[in-house]
Amino acid sequence: MVGLTHYLVIGAILFCLGLYTVLTRRNAISILMGVELILNSANINYVAFAHYSSGSLDGQIYAIFVIMLAAAEAAVGLAIVLAIFQLFHTIDVAATETLRE
Amino acid sequence: MEISTAIFYLVAAVTVGSAAMVAFSRNIIHSAFSLLGTFAGVAGIYVFLGADFVAGVQVLVYVGGILVLILFAVMLTHRITDVQITNRSAGRIPGLVVVAILFVLLVQSIGETPWAKAKEVVYKATTASIGDLFLGDYLLPFELASLVLLAALIGAVVLARQEIKE
Numbered sequence: 001m002v003g004l005t006h007y008l009v010i011g012a013i014l015f016c017l018g019l020y021t022v023l024t025r026r027n028a029i030s031i032l033m034g035v036e037l038i039l040n041s042a043n044i045n046y047v048a049f050a051h052y053s054s055g056s057l058d059g060q061i062y063a064i065f066v067i068m069l070a071a072a073e074a075a076v077g078l079a080i081v082l083a084i085f086q087l088f089h090t091i092d093v094a095a096t097e098t099l100r101e
Numbered sequence: 102m103e104i105s106t107a108i109f110y111l112v113a114a115v116t117v118g119s120a121a122m123v124a125f126s127r128n129i130i131h132s133a134f135s136l137l138g139t140f141a142g143v144a145g146i147y148v149f150l151g152a153d154f155v156a157g158v159q160v161l162v163y164v165g166g167i168l169v170l171i172l173f174a175v176m177l178t179h180r181i182t183d184v185q186i187t188n189r190s191a192g193r194i195p196g197l198v199v200v201a202i203l204f205v206l207l208v209q210s211i212g213e214t215p216w217a218k219a220k221e222v223v224y225k226a227t228t229a230s231i232g233d234l235f236l237g238d239y240l241l242p243f244e245l246a247s248l249v250l251l252a253a254l255i256g257a258v259v260l261a262r263q264e265i266k267e
Contacts, residue, residue, distance in 0.1 A: 002109050002149070005211055010146065012207040013117050014139075016200045017124040023196040029174050033123055033136055036167065040143050043155075051150040055219035057230050060155050061239055064231070067155075067162050068246050072253035074167045078174040079260035085178045094191070 007048035014041035028081045028091040032074065039070045109149055116142030133168070133175050140164050151224040154231050 014037050021034030043063045050059025081091055088096045119138030126132045140163040147156035235243045 002106055004216055006109070006113070007146065007150065008211045009208060010113050010116065012204060012211065014120050014143075015207070016204040017117075017120045019203065020196050020200045021124045023199070024191060024193055026191050027129060029171060029178065030129060030132060033132060033171065036136065036163075036171075037120055037123060037139065040139065040163075043159075044143060044146055047147055047150045047152045047155055049216075051152070051219075052222060053217045053219055055221070055223065057227060057234060060152050060227060060231060061234055063152070063155050064158055065242065065246060067158055068250065071162050071166055072249055074170050075257040076253050076260065078170050079257040081174055082177060082261045091178050 004048055004052040007044055007052075011041040011044040011048070014038075014044065026092050026094050028084065028093050029078070031093065032077050032081070035077075036070060036074070039066055039073075042066060105149075112142050112145040112149070116146065129175055129179070133172050136168055136171065137164060140168060151222075152227060154228045 018034045018037030018041060021037060022031050025031050025034065043066050046059040046063040046066070050057065050063075084096055085091050090096065115138050119135040119142060122135035123132045123139060126135065140159065144156045144159040144164075147153075147159060
């Protein structure tokens, strides 16, 4: 019988993998991928609690808002990555630590 | 084992396996394409949770939008002629230790917390109710979301355009 804890554990696994990606990667795009994993894990928890704990749709609404903000974050984040690439010709976050041209 | 349970474990395995590929793959193209499996698997999990509209939005926005954006960014920031498209990592061992400890803590607290239970678990179409909520209780956040998207759109264009230097 699949229950709430199954979904919470999947969310925890995705969160940990995303956190590992953010912590260890040196490529800026990979770090953004890790952030997407973390946002997805949060969304799984929202929808799982909406389904099993509250029985209302509020959790799903929050999940949709998180998806919307993730889209905005991806667009702006990748635009920043492209701007960094034009300036430094690399997107290694260890090589781009000066905040000026 | 029921067939739906088997399918659930299959979807969960695809999701977690692709996420592991994203985290551990040495090639950034492989990471980007593995993200497809993760996003699609999460959409399947939403279906299991009776969230049909959220699953549709997940496929449209994540698979159709964000994944394509990420692939574009990968292609634009690496020379295609480069055979070795690397995806370097730093501090693997400390990162792994920290994440493993965090995971154990999370699983323990998930197991020991007495979660609230709904009176009954219902499966029904949610799209109409979500539309009512967006134009009712959540009208102000809904309108603010459109402003945020407009600001992100303009910001992305301003940031990504190439400066024409005289």
